[in-house]
Every structure is written in C-alpha cells, then in structure tokens.
Amino acid sequence: MADEEDTEPGAVHRISGCLRLLQSNPFDGKLKPGLLNFRGRHKRNMGLFWPKKWARADGGVTHEIALNSEVLLRPLMETFGTLVHEMCHQWQEDFGKPPRGGYHDRQWGSKWSLSG
Numbered sequence: 402m403a404d405e406e407d408t409e410p411g412a413v414h415r416i417s418g419c420l421r422l423l424q425s426n427p428f429d430g431k432l433k434p435g436l437l438n439f440r441g442r443h444k445r446n447m448g449l450f451w452p453k454k455w456a457r458a459d460g461g462v463t464h465e466i467a468l469n470s471e472v473l474l475r476p477l478m479e480t481f482g483t484l485v486h487e488m489c490h491q492w493q494e495d496f497g498k499p500p501r502g503g504y505h506d507r508q509w510g511s512k513w514s515l516s517g
C-alpha cells in the first residue's frame with residue numbers, strides 16, 4: 402500500500418494546515434488569511450512574503466506567502482520555521498511598521514523571538 406503522506410498533495414495539505422494553526426497561535430488569529438503559493442524561482446530563499454500581491458474583487462488586496470516548492474520535500478518542522486518567518490513579515494505589514502526593502506529590523510526580530 403502506498404503511503405499517501407509522501408505524495409505532494411499530502412505535503413501541501415500539511416503545510417496549509419500548519420498555516421491555519423499558526424494563524425491562531427502565536428498570531429492570535431489576527432493575521433488575515435493570505436494566499437499560500439508555491440514557486441521554484443527564488444532558489445536562495447525557502448519562503449517569500451509578498452505584500453499586497455493580489456487584488457480582490459471587493460477592492461482590497463491579499464498578501465501572498467510563497468514557499469519554494471522544495472519545502473514539499475523537506476521535514477515539516479523546517480517548513481514550520483519558514484512559515485513563521487514569513488508570517489512575521491505579514492504581521493509587521495498589517496500591524497507594525499514594515500521596513501523598506503523587506504529586511505529584518507528590530508520590530509520584526511522581536512516578533513520573531515516572541516513566536517519562537
């Protein structure tokens with residue numbers, strides 16, 4: 402019998418499950434649901450936070466968290482860390498003061514250490 406957990410759709414499911422879990426804790430359910438996407442282009446990074454990437458029909462915008470498709474082959478715990486990292490960027494975008502250029506400033510760092 403094939404182990405379904407090892408198939409790619411299984412990994413996608415597990416990762417989006419993680420994302421939902423993380424949205425309620427440590428982010429207190431404050432983060433709006435963003436779009437979870439997978440790309441293989443940004444080879445250096447395992448994840449990328451893309452603020453206001455998608456225009457919605459209601460006139461609003463939706464952020465995207467893009468994960469390198471390689472994460473599908475990695476242990477889930479490593480991907481967990483990547484998700485929290487990108488969600489800290491999202492938190493800062495919506496509730497903090499995002500630094501220009503998307504680097505990691507002190508505010509980002511304090512959120513990161515709190516959620517670790």
Ligand SMILES: [Zn+2]
Pocket residue numbers: 486487490505
């Ligand atoms: Zn970052």
